[in-house]
Amino acid sequence: MAKEELDERIETEPAWQGRKSKEEILAEEIQEGLEELRRRSSGLLLSGFSAGMDIGFGPLFMAVLLTVVDGSWGDPVTRIVVANAYAVGFIFVIGGRSELFTEHTSRATLPLLDGRAGVRDVGRLWALVYAGNILGGIVFAASMVYFAPAYGIVVPSAFAEIAANLTSHGPWLLLTGGVVAGWLMGLLSWLLTAAEESISRIAVVWIVTTGIGLAHLPHCIAGNVEVLAGALASPAITLAEYAGFLALATVGNAIGGTVFVALLKYGHTVRGGE
Numbered sequence: 001m002a003k004e005e006l007d008e009r010i011e012t013e014p015a016w017q018g019r020k021s022k023e024e025i026l027a028e029e030i031q032e033g034l035e036e037l038r039r040r041s042s043g044l045l046l047s048g049f050s051a052g053m054d055i056g057f058g059p060l061f062m063a064v065l066l067t068v069v070d071g072s073w074g075d076p077v078t079r080i081v082v083a084n085a086y087a088v089g090f091i092f093v094i095g096g097r098s099e100l101f102t103e104h105t106s107r108a109t110l111p112l113l114d115g116r117a118g119v120r121d122v123g124r125l126w127a128l129v130y131a132g133n134i135l136g137g138i139v140f141a142a143s144m145v146y147f148a149p150a151y152g153i154v155v156p157s158a159f160a161e162i163a164a165n166l167t168s169h170g171p172w173l174l175l176t177g178g179v180v181a182g183w184l185m186g187l188l189s190w191l192l193t194a195a196e197e198s199i200s201r202i203a204v205v206w207i208v209t210t211g212i213g214l215a216h217l218p219h220c221i222a223g224n225v226e227v228l229a230g231a232l233a234s235p236a237i238t239l240a241e242y243a244g245f246l247a248l249a250t251v252g253n254a255i256g257g258t259v260f261v262a263l264l265k266y267g268h269t270v271r272g273g274e
Contacts, residue, residue, distance in 0.1 A: 020194050026110070026269045028193045033111045036099065037121045041128055044099060048132020051098035055133075056140030056225040058089025058213075063148060063158040063229075079214060086213030087206045089222060094192065094205050101130040101221055105257025106186030106265075113266045130250070137224040144225075145232045156233040163230020163237045165216040166223050167245055174218055174245060178252020179260075181217035184208055185253065186261030218249035 020028075036044070062085045069078050093100055108125050111117035148154035169177065188208045195201045212219055227245050230237040 020196070022265075022269045025190060025193050026266065029107055029190065030110045030114055030116065032193070033104075033107045033109075034116060036104065037108060037111060037117050037125055041124070044125060044128040045132045047099040048101070048129040049136040050096075050132075051093045051100050051129075052133040052136020052138075052221060052224070053140045054092040054096060054098060054136075055089035055100070055222050056137060056144060057092055058086045058222055059141075059162060059225045059229060060144050060148065060154075061085040061088055062162055062213075062226075063144075063154040066158040066161060067154050083210050083213035084206075086222070087209040090209040091202060091205050094188075095202065099129045099132070100185075101126065101133050102182060102185035102219060102253050102257060103189045104129055105182055105254050106261040107189050109258050109262035110266055113262060126254075133221045134224055134246075137221060138228060141225045141228040142232060145229050149233075159226075159229040159232075160234035160236050161230075163227045163234075163242075166218055166227055166249075167230075167237060167241045171244070171248055174248040175252045177216075178218040178220070178249040179256040180215075180252075181212050181219045181249070182253030182256025183260040184212055184217070184256070185219070186257035190261060190265060218245065218252060220246060220249035220253050223249050 062082045065082050065085050066078070073081070104125060108122050112119065112122050145159060149156055188204065191204045191208070192201050195204055224246055227237065227242045231239050231242045
């Protein structure tokens with residue numbers, strides 16, 4: 001869809017009851033994607049590194065809660081509370097406007113679909129943000145595994161328990177779960193653009209990411225911290241399992257964000273007025 005055509009449709013199709021129309025959301029998503037695609041490489045890498053560090057607070061708080069509760073609340077309540085702690089890292093990252101790979105599986109793809117960016121541009125952004133996210137997560141996980149037990153707030157077995165929730169599935173289930181997680185993260189990007197108030201945006205992040213945590217869906221960036229911490233803290237999780245998880249989760253997340261959000265949202269929006 002040409003920029004002029006999209007802008008014209010935004011002007012002639014008012015938002016329903018004061019809410020943003022799907023054309024407005026798509027236009028904002030494309031514009032945000034273009035702004036990130038044009039950023040300097042060093043800025044993208046540093047922003048990705050910051051996001052990889054910040055998202056680690058979710059797994060840290062999960063491990064603290066598991067240590068404090070120590071099974072006394074029962075499995076259902078513990079799972080719900082720990083899933084809410086998982087969402088904290090995403091609130092820090094998205095609220096702080098750092099770059100997260102799983103958001104850009106959809107957002108950075110939209111300018112490509114609209115003909116305003118090339119495959120090379122998207123590949124560059126993905127590579128830089130992903131590398132920054134993973135490096136930041138590795139630094140946080142390594143530091144967390146040493147600091148938290150030494151500080152007396154986490155027992156090492158908590159890290160292994162968190163990691164086991166992600167590594168206990170076969171390859172195809174991990175890949176499928178990764179697709180669902182990527183789908184949800186791409187949808188989160190779309191919903192954040194639709195939301196207009198800070199409280200609404202935080203609520204959207206909390207709802208979506210708590211759901212990912214509750215279902216133990218493989219998110220390659222948060223899971224990077226979770227599984228690596230488990231591998232460093234306990235021999236029950238091997239580095240080979242960590243590498244396998246990371247590869248499958250990354251591929252699944254990329255498929256989920258590009259196919260089920262970018263392609264479908266773009267397709268039905270540009271054809272919605274026909």
